[in-house]
Structure formats: C-alpha cells, structure tokens
Amino acid sequence: MQIVRTILWVLIFVGIALFSAINWKAVDVNLWGDFVVETKVPVLVIVSFLLGLVPMWLYHRGAKWSLNRRIASLENAVRSNALSSRHSAPPPSPASTAPAPPATNPAPTDDTLKQDSN
Numbered sequence: 001m002q003i004v005r006t007i008l009w010v011l012i013f014v015g016i017a018l019f020s021a022i023n024w025k026a027v028d029v030n031l032w033g034d035f036v037v038e039t040k041v042p043v044l045v046i047v048s049f050l051l052g053l054v055p056m057w058l059y060h061r062g063a064k065w066s067l068n069r070r071i072a073s074l075e076n077a078v079r080s081n082a083l084s085s086r087h088s089a090p091p092p093s094p095a096s097t098a099p100a101p102p103a104t105n106p107a108p109t110d111d112t113l114k115q116d117s118n
Contacts (some may be wrong), residue, residue: 016046 020042027044029037 016042019045 020040023040023041023045026038027041029039030042048118
C-alpha cells in the first residue's frame, strides 16, 4: 500500500510542476480597495487549493484522533472487564441452580365433584 501512496504523490508533484511550467504568467489580484498583489498563476492556484484542503485535513485528523482515543478506551474497558471476571468468585454449580419443579394442580377427585353438585 505504501508504494501506491508514493506513486500518487509523485504523480501529483509532476502534475503541479507541469501546470506551473505551462502557466507561469503574472496576474494582478485585487484584494480590497487599492491593494493589488501581482503573483504567478501557479502560486495563486496552489494557495487557493491549500486554503480549502488544510482546514478539512485538520478536521479529519482531529476526528480520527478522537475516535482512536475512544476505541482505545473501549478496548481497555473490555480488557479490564475480562480480567476482573476471571478473578471473581466461581459460578455456582449446575445442581444448585436447577429450577424448582413446577407446582402441579391436583386433578379433581370424585369427592370434590360430589361436593360441587350439592
């Protein structure tokens, strides 16, 4: 994966160099009022690109840092929970945790039927 990243960076720099060589012309930029800056086209394009890229890149790095901290915190919580459950009291034996037999209603006998009919 590192070779792909290196190839992409080389292609970007070659593209910027070609763009700069072809468009190396002076331009006037009117900022405000009588303040005029004379600069080259490639410098203007690269500065504009970086003004858009840098804030988003900083936001991305901050979000990634925050998420990595959260993941590390959750991993530590799981690890400590696993260690604490290992050192806790052993679980009760299966015989003592067997459920009690359900209570059964006795079937009606002849005596109870005779009493109801009176």
